[in-house]
Amino acid sequence: MVIIPLLLTWIITLYSNGTSTVNLNTTLTGEFITLQLPVQPQSYMMVLVNGSVTAYMINGTSIVIPVLGTANVTITYVPKIFVENNFIGMDVGNTTVEIIIPNNILIANITLSLMGMKMINNELVIMAKGPGEFLYTVMPISTTQSSTSRASAHMHYYEFLTIIMIIAIIVIVAPISYALIMRRGRRTEETSTSITALNLSDYEMSILKYLGSKGGSAFEIDISRDLGIPRTTVWRSVRRLENLGLVRITKVEGKNMVTLVRNK
Known part of the structure; x- marks a missing residue:
């Protein structure tokens, strides 16, 4: 018997330097599991079954993994781009x-079916379904910009992103507006130099409390x-x-193994 989660979500992470990775972490049950890859890999893939590096086989746009029972499976690789x-x-x-987009990456075009979007740790996360494609570019950030000019640049960036999303297959107006308001609001808080400047997320706070317990x-x-x-x-937190x-x-x-050094 092969058990694959009904909603298998791959994470595509874009980085501020323009590079990217694809990641999946899930629990699978079966002998040899075949999964459809979201993006063709550039080269080597890291496949872990219960934390151990495991051999795999690529069959066209799919990957075959020996699970041999029930196991936690993690797949990480660099996607092929054009x-x-x-x-x-x-x-x-x-x-x-899920496409994780840092604040200096500009999405120029997207033809995927949009399912939703949210803000996590000052990064825009878009949930979408293929088939389709998206184009992006890296926006240079000047270290000498004033607070006013940075806020203006971010405002124009998200206004442009909103226009692109309206043209896309599925238009999600309300989440876009919410994301823009939250993003601009959080940028004004970055001047704090107190201990709260660490800006720990709920996930990070939960992990620290868990380690303490x-x-x-x-x-x-x-x-x-x-x-x-x-x-x-x-992993990210x-x-x-x-x-x-x-x-x-x-x-x-x-x-x-994660060990608590000091608790803020």
Whole structure:
């Protein structure tokens, strides 16, 4: 018997330098599972089954993974892109994806079916379904810009993004307006130099509290399971906490152990 989640969502993360990754974290049941890839991989793919690196087979636009029972499966790879009129493009197959967009990435065109959007940690997250494609470019950020000019640039960027979304297949007016208002409001709070300038998300605060309740350390996979947070979100949140000096990450028996350094 093969059990695949009804809504299998792949995460496409765009980075501020224009690069990108595709990630999936889910639980599967079966012997050899075949999954449809959202985007063709550029080269090597990292496939983990219960935290261990596992061999796989590519069959056209699909990947075959030996699960051999019930296991947590994580897939990470660099997607194949194309360049069109100086824009970076990505073809998405017949899958559901979340596209995470930092504030200096401009979406120039998108033909995917839009399902929703939200703001997470000052990043725009678009839920969409293929097939289709999207084009984007990197907007340069000057370190000498004043607060007023930065706010103006962000306003124009999201006004342009709104126009693009209206032309797309599914128009979601209300979430766009909400996202724009929340994004501009949060930009005005970045001048604080107090301890609250860490701007920890609800996910990050929950992880810190969880570590404290577990004596100061726990595996990433246990954090995801006990808090009900997707593995991808836990991975991103833990590494931000590590960069802030709040936690330390070590490898224990092939799994990531997160240890509390200090609690803010």
